Amino acid sequence: MVVKGVDRDLALRLDAIRREHGETVHVDQVAEVVRAILDTMKGDLNAGDIKLYREIESLADYIHAAKAEIAALRPGDIKNEFIATATDELDAIVGATEAATNQIMDAAERIEGLAPMMDSEVAQRLTEVTTQIFEACTFQDITGQRITKVVKMLKEIEGRVESLVRALGSEMEGPGEKAAKALVTDEDLLNGPQLPASAADQAEIDRLLASFD
Amino acid sequence: MAVDKNMNVLIVDDYKTMLRIIRNLLKQLGFNNVDEATDGSMALQMLRVGNYGLIISDWNMEPMTGLQLLREVRADPKLKAIPFIMVTAESKSENVIAAKEAGVSNYIVKPFNAETLKTKMVTVIGDFA
Incomplete structure (x- = not known):
């Protein structure tokens, strides 16, 4: 040998x-x-082989370093928490603006219904105003389409992050930073409006407050 | 020839709110016989059994888009003469060209106002003021 x-x-x-x-x-x-x-x-081993070996070794080091950096970004959290939350929030915006638009239109239609009770000049002006309200309500369609586009892009990113997590192994799926946190800070309490499914209504808030009495 | 404001108008859009807005605007213009469809295939079924004088359709719908609906309408000897206005947020020139090539009568970009709708309708079906 x-x-x-x-x-x-x-x-x-x-x-x-x-x-x-x-x-x-x-x-x-x-x-x-x-x-x-x-x-x-x-x-x-010739000089070329040794050079190749060193290049492969440095590539392996680079991949290890990149993997460590990606793991530090917690791609599992990005996929499971951040993107999922963002798409839910955007869906909620679409739902809320649609509901608000319909309420505005209900009111405008009721105002329009009063026109026959007024003299023709006032009725004409009333119709002009309600027309402007209907025109303004078209914003909901446009914002809805734009938000749907953003949600599609987020889903695309989510799919790619999922592939990355699969390719890099299970260590990418570590527990979230928030889960590891023991203390709740004031900043943690700033969550903004809740999604309809998880939001407490006033009655629940009142019950909770009453439970302290 | 005078425009018959009693004609049946078919509006097609997957956003219920937009259907409601167009319906209201048409009502203010004096058109009260308005039917609604939420995509191209539903519209096509209604067109084949009804008698419509005007189609106002969105583009971006599933499963059948407004452009596919337009092509189906223009390919059907019984429907091909019905004026077709596309009302859409798709505003690239390639979209307008594709619609024109498919036989669209006029094209309105969202968001739009009542005056634009009226102007385009007059161009397509004649003056009804």
Whole structure:
């Protein structure tokens, strides 16, 4: 075997050096031994192979570093918490603006219904005003379409993050930073409006307050 | 020839609110016989059994888009003469060109106002003021 051959050459040279110089060896002689050892490796690894090996090794180091950095970003949290929350919030905006638009239109239609009870000039002006209200309500369609577009993009990002998590392994799915936090700060309490499904209504708030009495 | 304001108008949009807005605007223009569909395929079924004088349709709907509806209408000998106004947020010139090539009568970009709707309707079906 090559390794045994190298060991034998090394042992012979070291014995010869010891016989000639005792336990103190000059640096040049160490270099000569190393060169001799490298010479014995000819045919097994050439300079090109070593360069390639080093490149692969540095690539592996780079991948390990990138993986660690990605893990620090917690892609599992991005997929499971942030994107999911963002899409839910956007869906809630669409629902809320649609409901508000319908309420505005209900009111405008009721106002329009009063027109026949008024003289023609006032009725005409009333109709003009309600027309402007109907025109303004078209914003809901446009904002709805824009938000739907954003939700589609977020879903696309979510899919790609999911692929990344799958490719990089289960360590990417660590517990969220929030879950690890023991203390609740004032900032943690600022959650903004809640989604309809999780929002407490006034009656629930009143019951909760009453429970302190 | 005078425009018959009693004609049946079919409005097509997947946003119920938009259907309601167009219906109200049409009512203010004197058109009270208005039917609604929420996509192209539903509209096509209604067109094949009804008698409509005007179609006002959105573009971006599922499963059948407004452009597909337009093509179906223009390919049907019984329906092809019905004026078709596209009312859509799609405002790229390629969209307008595609609609024109498919035989659209006129094109309104959302958001729009009552005056624009009226102007385009007059262009398509004649003056009804």
